[in-house]
Structures are given as structure tokens and as C-alpha cells.
Amino acid sequence: MENAERIEFPDAATRNEFFGLLKGSVGVRAWDELYKRFNIGRSLFQGYRCGQFTLPKDKFQTFLEFLPSQERERFISMISTKSGSWGRKLGGISTYYKYPELFQQGREKAWHSLNHSGGGRRYYALNIPLRSDLCEFIGALIGDGFTNQYGSYYQTGFCGDKRFDKNYYDTLIIPIARDLFEAKAHFRYKNNGMWINFGSVFMHRVLTERFGIPKGVKFDKVLIPEEILNSNQEFIAATLRGIFDTDGSIYFDKRKIYRKPYVRIELNMKI
Numbered sequence: 001m002e003n004a005e006r007i008e009f010p011d012a013a014t015r016n017e018f019f020g021l022l023k024g025s026v027g028v029r030a031w032d033e034l035y036k037r038f039n040i041g042r043s044l045f046q047g048y049r050c051g052q053f054t055l056p057k058d059k060f061q062t063f064l065e066f067l068p069s070q071e072r073e074r075f076i077s078m079i080s081t082k083s084g085s086w087g088r089k090l091g092g093i094s095t096y097y098k099y100p101e102l103f104q105q106g107r108e109k110a111w112h113s114l115n116h117s118g119g120g121r122r123y124y125a126l127n128i129p130l131r132s133d134l135c136e137f138i139g140a141l142i143g144d145g146f147t148n149q150y151g152s153y154y155q156t157g158f159c160g161d162k163r164f165d166k167n168y169y170d171t172l173i174i175p176i177a178r179d180l181f182e183a184k185a186h187f188r189y190k191n192n193g194m195w196i197n198f199g200s201v202f203m204h205r206v207l208t209e210r211f212g213i214p215k216g217v218k219f220d221k222v223l224i225p226e227e228i229l230n231s232n233q234e235f236i237a238a239t240l241r242g243i244f245d246t247d248g249s250i251y252f253d254k255r256k257i258y259r260k261p262y263v264r265i266e267l268n269m270k271i
Helices: 010-025 032-035 042-050 057-064 070-078 095-100 100-114 130-145 163-179 203-211 233-247
Strands: 004-010 144-152 153-161 185-190 193-198 246-251 262-267
Touching: 004 057, 004 262, 010 032, 010 042, 010 070, 032 042, 057 070, 070 193, 130 144, 130 153, 130 163, 130 233, 144 203, 153 203, 163 185, 163 203, 233 246, 233 262
Parallel strands: none
Antiparallel strands: 144 153, 153 193, 185 193, 246 262
């Protein structure tokens, strides 16, 4: 690590603000809980906090991804690095977009460590990376799913027709739930109906607290989350794909009023 590029804050107030926001964003109450979540020794972490040691760039990138986007960009514009090869100033917001893969890697590594570490109390970092598969999962939930809390039990579920939907759940919904939330699927069948339930508090909290998905009955108030609408076209398209996969249809209208079968694309949602 001696040759790693290292981050410097402009002053103690900025450094203290950064670590205070990090603590709040991760959702821990004590400093020792924070450094343990990131697998950093107490003395070393305290050195970073107090300015005794400069912060390695990779750790800064990992920490940065847990902050709200506006705060993230503000800190990028203020800090500097000891290495001339990276530029004395990071160049504000442009640097974030210049190295998106590094920030993404750091974020994914950090949130996985926080949410899937073994033993003891688990901490749920709700700002997991926005990805196409996550957006498609949310779209499918908007169409045919629900999430709710029943006492101390959290449940997120989907309902469909086992004749037509089972392959979709097996090949898309369940793998996404397992990959992002380590959630195990539980099945229930009745005649042609099928229900898939996930008893995951992490999944429930991400959906309700991060994306604003209503708890319980949602047909009259669920919306595509603002975060997705304000993101790029890839994520918006993935969300719409999930909605259409669950509530959409394509068919030929063969009524006699048409000369030949007329292709119809429909989205049937209860309003």
C-alpha cells in the first residue's frame, strides 16, 4: 500500500464531515461498528478519521459510494491526492465519470461486505448499486408483486400462472433475488395459480425505504421510483421490461372489423 495513491481533505472540518456522513449513510451508531463493517483495524481507521494518515484512494472510493450523490460529487471536487499521476485535483464531477468502473467495483465490494458478512448483527446498506437486473426486478414487482411487514416477519412476493410464468420466475426473478439479497424463494401452488415469497428484511427495506414501493396493497399508489426515472435509459428500459413481462401482452386481434389480424400490444394494470 506504500505506493497507492492517497487522498487528502482540505481541512479537518471537511474530513470530519465526510466520516460523519459515512457513518450515517451506512446506518451504524458507533465508530467501532463502522470500522468493523469495512474490516479496517481500529487504530488505522482512527488515523484516517483524525488526519494522522492520508486515506488510500481505493478506500475513499469505497466510502464515497455510500454517500448521497450530491454529497459524493461535492467531496470529489474538494479533495486532492498526493500522487501527481492522478492529478493534484480530481477535477470535480468529471473524475467520477472518468473512472466509473472503479467506483462501481468499490461500491459492490463494500455493500456486499456490509450486508452479507457472517455472524453478529447485520447492517443493511440500502444504497446498493443501481443495476439493470435490480430495475427489472422492481418493474416486475410493480406489475405482479407486493411487499409488507407482518410483525417481525417481512415478506415480498409475486403471483402468477404456473402454466406461463414459472419459467420467468425460475430464470429471472429468483436468480436476481438470490444474487442481490441472498433471498431464498418459497413456493405455493393452487390449481394454476402460483405464489413466490421471499422472507427478506433487506429486500423489503431496499424496496420500501430506498425506492418508495408502498407496503401492502399498492395498485392505486405505486409509481416507478424517481431514482430510476432520473437515471439512464438502460435502467428505465429494464424497469419497463419488468412491468411489461408481468402485466403486458402481445396478440392478434382477429375481429371481423379488421381486414387481417391486427397486432395489439397492451398493458393491463388495475387502476
